Each structure stands twice: as structure tokens, then as C-alpha cells.
Amino acid sequence: MLIMQNGKITHCGPYTQTHQFLPANCPVTHYPDSLISAGFIDTHVHYPQLPVIASWGDELLAWLQHYVFPAESRFADKTFASATAKAFLTELLHNGTTTAAVYCTVHSHSVDAFFEESARLGTRMIAGKVLMDRNAPTALQDTAQQGYADSAALIARWHGNGRQLYAVTPRFALTSTPEQLELAGTLFNSQPGLFMQTHLSETQQECAEVKRLFPNASSYLDVYDKAGLVGPRALFGHGIHLHEQDFQHCHTTGCMLAHCPTSNLFLGSGLFKLFDAKAPHRPVHVGLGTDVGAGTSLSLLATMGEAYKVSALTGGPKLHALQAFWLATAGAAQSLHLSHKIGTLAVGMEADLCVLNPKATPLLAQRTQRSQSIADALFALMILGDDRCIEATWVNGHCVYQQPHKGL
Ligand code: GUN
Ligand code: ZN
Numbered sequence: 001m002l003i004m005q006n007g008k009i010t011h012c013g014p015y016t017q018t019h020q021f022l023p024a025n026c027p028v029t030h031y032p033d034s035l036i037s038a039g040f041i042d043t044h045v046h047y048p049q050l051p052v053i054a055s056w057g058d059e060l061l062a063w064l065q066h067y068v069f070p071a072e073s074r075f076a077d078k079t080f081a082s083a084t085a086k087a088f089l090t091e092l093l094h095n096g097t098t099t100a101a102v103y104c105t106v107h108s109h110s111v112d113a114f115f116e117e118s119a120r121l122g123t124r125m126i127a128g129k130v131l132m133d134r135n136a137p138t139a140l141q142d143t144a145q146q147g148y149a150d151s152a153a154l155i156a157r158w159h160g161n162g163r164q165l166y167a168v169t170p171r172f173a174l175t176s177t178p179e180q181l182e183l184a185g186t187l188f189n190s191q192p193g194l195f196m197q198t199h200l201s202e203t204q205q206e207c208a209e210v211k212r213l214f215p216n217a218s219s220y221l222d223v224y225d226k227a228g229l230v231g232p233r234a235l236f237g238h239g240i241h242l243h244e245q246d247f248q249h250c251h252t253t254g255c256m257l258a259h260c261p262t263s264n265l266f267l268g269s270g271l272f273k274l275f276d277a278k279a280p281h282r283p284v285h286v287g288l289g290t291d292v293g294a295g296t297s298l299s300l301l302a303t304m305g306e307a308y309k310v311s312a313l314t315g316g317p318k319l320h321a322l323q324a325f326w327l328a329t330a331g332a333a334q335s336l337h338l339s340h341k342i343g344t345l346a347v348g349m350e351a352d353l354c355v356l357n358p359k360a361t362p363l364l365a366q367r368t369q370r371s372q373s374i375a376d377a378l379f380a381l382m383i384l385g386d387d388r389c390i391e392a393t394w395v396n397g398h399c400v401y402q403q404p405h406k407g408l
Contacts, residue, residue: 002036004351007122007396012345029399031355034391035377037325038345039098039352040300041332044197044237044258044289046103047088047114047127048072048081053293060203060267061174063294069137071293072130075105076139081113089117093401095299096354096390099332099342101197101235101258101289102127103169106140108150115158122162122396124342124350126195128169129154133180136171144180151187159194163350163396167195167235173210173223185228195233195336198224200257201246202238203269221246230255232337237289238263239277240270251282256335259327261306263291274307275316285335288327300328301389304382321379351397356381360389 001018003011003026011018022028048071055067075081081104092100104110104127111129118125131147132140142150151168159166170176170184188196201207201220210220217223221242224230232254239246239257250257259272277284288303289295297303304324311319333343341350358377359365364384371377381389393401 002345002351002353004394004397007351009345009347009349009351012347029392031391033357033359035356035358035374036345037096037354037356038329038333038343038349039354039393039395040096040328041287041336041343042092042097042100042290042298042300043235043256043287043332043335044260044291045100045295045298046291046293047085048075048103048105048110049293050084050088050091051293054296055293058267060206060269060294061209063267068293069140072105073137073139075107075110078109078113081105081107081110082117085110085114085117089121089123091298093121093123093393093395094390095301095387096356096393097298097300098352098354098393098395099124099336099338100126101167101195101336103171103197104129106130106132106142106147108154111154111158115161115164118164119162121400122398124163124165124338124352126165126167126197126336128167128195128197131168131170131180131184132175133177135175144177144183147180148183148187151184152190155187155191155194159191165193165195167197169196170198170229172199172206173214173220174206178214178227181224181227181229188231188234189228193233195235196229197235198229198237200224200236200239201241202264203267204241207241219243219246221249225249235287235336237291238269238272240264240272242277247277247279247284248282250277250284254285254337256285256287258287258289258291259307260289260291260295260303261310262296262303263289263294265306265310266296267294271310271314273314274311274319275314286327287332287335297386299386301382301385304328305385308382321375321382324382325378351394353394355391355393356385356389357391357403358389360385360391364389
């Protein structure tokens with residue numbers, strides 16, 4: 001039983017040990033045969049790419065040109081941005097995701113649109129304006145100075161405003177000049193608690209291009225390091241083609257890698273070596289990312305399932321169900337340095353949760369009725385499950401989504 005008050009969990013435990021603390025007249029919601037989890041955390045996703053999810057045929061750089069940049073150009077219109085932000089956040093909640101690190105577009109109002117909707121829902125979100133001052137269509141470029149000024153204004157408006165958190169967001173090394181990366185580093189280090197998000201070492205072609213553009217850097221990670229963009233709360237998407245020194249540096253600095261298996265498989269970018277990143281002598285912070293629109297699902301259950309399959313292809317141990325659920329909840333919260341607020345169900349934590357139905361489909365019902373352990377039921381959920389398994393989602397102590405019950 002969970003008791004929540006003013007957006008926080010006040011009691012948590014077996015019914016017999018908690019029901020006596022239930023305040024008089026407190027409404028009670030009962031979820032028979034369900035599992036209650038901390039809300040899922042998506043550590044890497046692009047809300048403006050929702051309209052181009054499942055676009056055929058290209059590898060990363062061509063896919064950006066053909067699908068992503070045209071899609072992001074539509075966000076010059078604030079009304080369109082607001083409608084997409086609303087649709088996106090609704091989808092997240094239907095998938096049990098209560099916190100995400102989200103890329104907006106180069107337009108400042110795309111960030112306002114996103115945070116306005118998140119503030120209305122009461123979700124704890126991390127987001128930021130994309131910075132791009134080269135190698136992108138003119139309509140999607142800012143300049144190093146303008147990007148800095150716009151981001152500073154957005155930080156003043158949104159960072160720490162209610163539950164909203166700001167991430168300085170240079171898209172990646174190929175679309176920012178060294179000057180822009182430098183200014184992004186200045187911003188990132190200008191206030192405690194700010195995040196930084198970017199892409200790192202996703203495809204071989206991208207890595208070769210970074211080498212060409214930054215001949216003095218000792219590695220792709222070093223490009224960001226030289227600009228002051230590596231440290232706690234620095235979130236790097238992908239990190240597929242990293243070397244031992246890079247993992248060592250990630251460990252030492254406390255930054256995070258977002259493992260985005262559905263995206264990496266969809267674009268053919270490569271296989272992230274989770275257990276190399278997590279080597280016990282120098283573990284690196286890792287979270288799971290859906291990376292929509294290169295990612296093919298907003299469901300962290302589906303993402304865990306694909307992470308399992310990637311682990312089966314990379315040698316070493318296979319991802320265990322408990323590890324997968326940890327990566328999507330408590331592990332992500334630790335990696336984001338937010339584990340004192342989100343990611344676990346415990347007294348004092350913010351009341352963000354999702355309710356999982358292990359019998360959501362006939363196939364799951366017949367499979368999980370034979371489960372002898374929670375781990376086995378969770379494994380079936382992550383291999384067979386998706387948004388159909390999310391019975392309800394609660395944010396800040398309020399039910400924000402209840403799956404409509406199918407009639408007979
Ligand atoms: N690298 C730079 N931008 C992007 C993006 O939007 N998606 C992915 N998957 N990789 C990127
Ligand atoms: Zn991405």
C-alpha cells in the first residue's frame with residue numbers, strides 16, 4: 001500500500017503495516033493483481049520527432065536531412081509546437097513514463113510549449129532548446145551568441161520553476177562550431193543543477209566526420225570535454241563506439257550514457273555494450289532512452305525488451321529483468337543525480353508511479369499465470385509488453401492516466 005500526500009509518498013509497505021496511517025476520508029484506489037512501479041524515466045527522446053517516427057530507409061546523417069530537419073522546421077509555428085508537446089506528453093503518460101530528458105527544437109518557443117504543458121500536468125521533465133550553428137538548414141540555425149542568449153533566458157524562465165529542469169542542448173559536435181560548444185559549456189557550468197544533453201559516438205560515419213572537423217581532439221568525448229560539457233548531469237545519447245579511455249573518463253566525471261536500443265537497431269548504428277560500460281571496476285552511469293523518432297517506441301517496456309536482445313548479441317551476460325527495470329527507474333534517477341526525488345517508491349519520494357497489469361493481453365495472461373517469481377513476470381512484461389500494460393499513471397500524487405476498460 002502507498003499513501004501519498006501533497007505530491008509525496010508518506011507511507012509505503014504491506015497493507016497490514018500501513019493501512020492504520022491512512023488519513024480519515026482519504027480516497028483509496030485499488031489495483032487488484034497489478035504491480036506498482038516508480039514511474040519510468042526516459043533519458044533521451046525528441047518530442048518534435050513524434051510525427052516522423054517510423055520513417056524508412058536512411059542511416060543517421062541522411063535520416064536527419066530527409067526526415068528530421070523538415071519535421072523540426074514546422075516548429076517555427078508555436079501552435080503546432082504546443083499541439084505536438086501535448087500529444088507527446090500524453091503518449092509518455094500512457095506509457096508509464098513520468099520523467100524524460102527531452103530535446104526541443106532550435107526555436108525558443110518550442111521549449112516554452114513543452115514546459116507549459118509539463119507544468120500543467122505537474123510532471124518532472126528535463127528539456128532544452130537545441131543549439132545548431134552549422135551543417136543544418138538555415139531556418140534551423142542559431143548563432144553561438146543568439147543560442148547562448150536564448151538558452152539563458154529559457155533557464156531563467158524554466159529551470160527550477162516547479163518541477164521543470166533545464167538541459168543545455170547542443171545537438172551534437174557536427175552541428176555546433178567550437179565557439180557554440182564553448183558557450184554551451186559556460187551555460188552548463190553557470191548554475192548548479194543544470195543538465196546538458198547531446199549525442200555522442202552513434203555511428204561510424206559521424207565519428208569519422210567529427211575527427212575531420214576537430215583534428216586536435218583526442219577523441220569524440222574530448223571534443224565535449226574541452227568545451228566544459230562533461231561532468232555530473234551531462235547526458236550523452238548512444239555512446240556506441242567508445243573506447244576504454246572514454247568509459248574511464250565517463251566514470252571519473254560522473255556523466256551518463258543513454259542506451260537507446262530501438263533507435264540503434266532502427267538506424268543500424270551499432271550495438272551498445274552495456275556491460276562494458278558497467279564494468280564493476282569503473283561503472284559508468286547508464287539510463288535507457290527511447291530516442292523517438294529514430295527510436296521505434298515510447299514504451300520503456302519495449303525498450304527494455306530490445307536492450308535484452310542487444311545484450312544477447314554483444315557477448316557477456318544477458319540483461320536480467322531486475323537490471324532492466326532498475327535501469328528504467330532507480331538506475332536512471334541515480335544517473336541523473338535525482339535519486340533523492342524520483343525513481344523509487346519510498347517515504348519522502350515524489351509520488352510518480354505507474355501501475356502495470358501483467359495480464360494485459362491474453363498472451364501475457366497465459367504466460368504470467370505460470371510465473372513463479374516477480375522477476376519472471378517482469379521479464380515477460382518487458383519482452384511482450386508495451387503501453388497496453390500500463391493500467392494507470394500517477395504524477396505528483398494525482399492520477400493522470402487510467403487505461404479505459406474494454407467493454408465485453
Ligand atoms: N544525432 C544528432 N541529432 C540526432 C537526432 O535527432 N537523433 C539521433 N538518433 N541522433 C542524432
Ligand atoms: Zn537522439
